[in-house]
Amino acid sequence: MKSLYECTSLNFSYQLDKQTVEALKDVELKVEAGEQLLIMGPSGSGKSTLLNLLGLIEPVQSGEIMFEGQAFSKLSEKEKNHIRRYKIGFIFQSFLLFEVLTAAENVEYFLTRQGLSTGERNKRVAAALDAVGISAQANKRPPEMSGGQRQRVAIARALAKHPAVIIADEPTASLDSKTSRDILEVLQSLRTQGVSVIMSSHDPLAQSYASRIVHIMDGTMQNGKGAGV
Numbered sequence: 662m663k664s665l666y667e668c669t670s671l672n673f674s675y676q677l678d679k680q681t682v683e684a685l686k687d688v689e690l691k692v693e694a695g696e697q698l699l700i701m702g703p704s705g706s707g708k709s710t711l712l713n714l715l716g717l718i719e720p721v722q723s724g725e726i727m728f729e730g731q732a733f734s735k736l737s738e739k740e741k742n743h744i745r746r747y748k749i750g751f752i753f754q755s756f757l758l759f760e761v762l763t764a765a766e767n768v769e770y771f772l773t774r775q776g777l778s779t780g781e782r783n784k785r786v787a788a789a790l791d792a793v794g795i796s797a798q799a800n801k802r803p804p805e806m807s808g809g810q811r812q813r814v815a816i817a818r819a820l821a822k823h824p825a826v827i828i829a830d831e832p833t834a835s836l837d838s839k840t841s842r843d844i845l846e847v848l849q850s851l852r853t854q855g856v857s858v859i860m861s862s863h864d865p866l867a868q869s870y871a872s873r874i875v876h877i878m879d880g881t882m883q884n885g886k887g888a889g890v
C-alpha cells in the first residue's frame with residue numbers, strides 16, 4: 662500500500678528583497694492514509710509553508726513530495742489541478758469563505774467543477790453540512806454566522822469533495838476554547854469516514870485529537886529523520 666505522503670529532503674525558501682528566508686530545511690515526513698497528524702511548532706517554524714507544499718499551493722523547490730505514489734515534481738499543471746480538485750480539501754485559518762454565498766452555496770462551489778449531477782451535488786452538500794452539524798444554518802451567509810459555524814462551513818466545503826486528505830492550517834486559531842474543541846471533534850470524526858487529516862497548530866488542546874504528533878522548529882523536523890516515528 663502506498664503512503665499518502667512521503668516527503669524527502671524538502672527545502673523551501675522565500676526571497677525577501679535580498680534576504681533569503683529558509684522556511685523548510687531537509688524535511689522528511691511520511692504520512693499514512695487514515696492518520697490524524699498534528700504538526701506542532703511555534704510561530705514562524707514553517708507549519709504553513711509545509712502544509713502549502715502538501716496542498717499544492719506552493720511549488721516544491723527542492724526535494725520531493727510523493728502523494729499516493731505520484732511525485733509532485735513530475736506532474737503536469739493539469740494533473741496537479743486534478744489532485745487539488747478531487748483529492749485535497751484545504752482549510753485555512755481565516756476560513757476563506759465567499760461572504761455573498763450561503764453556507765450551502767459555499768460548500769457546493771467547488772463541486773460545480775467536479776462534473777457531478779445536480780442531484781449528487783445536493784446530496785453531498787446536505788451530507789457535509791450534516792457531518793459538521795450545521796444543517797440548520799444552510800441558508801445563512803458567513804457574516805450572519807459565528808466563527809465556529811464559519812469554520813464548520815469551511816470543513817464541510819473540504820469534506821464534500823470526498824477528498825483523500827483534509828489539510829487544516831491552524832483551524833482553531835481564531836476560535837475560543839469551547840468552539841476549538843467542537844471543531845477538533847468534527848475533524849476527528851472525519852477519521853471514521855476514512856478521511857486522513859493533516860493539521861497544524863500551536864495550541865496544546867489539539868494534541869489529544871491527533872493520532873500522531875510531529876514537531877517542527879525553525880524549519881526542521883524535531884523527531885529526527887523520518888520525523889514522527
Ligand SMILES: Nc1ncnc2c1ncn2[C@@H]1O[C@H](COP(=O)(O)OP(=O)(O)OP(=O)(O)O)[C@@H](O)[C@H]1O
Nearest residue numbers: 675677682684702703704705706707708709710711
Ligand atoms: N510570503 C513570505 N515571504 C517571506 N517570508 C515568509 C513568507 N511566508 C512565510 N515566511 C517566513 O517563513 C518562515 C516560516 O513561515 P510559516 O508561515 O511557514 O510559519 P508558521 O509555522 O506557519 O507560523 P505561524 O504559526 O505564525 O502561522 C518564517 O520565518 C516566515 O517569516
Ligand SMILES: [Mg+2]
Nearest residue numbers: 708709710830
Ligand atoms: Mg502558519
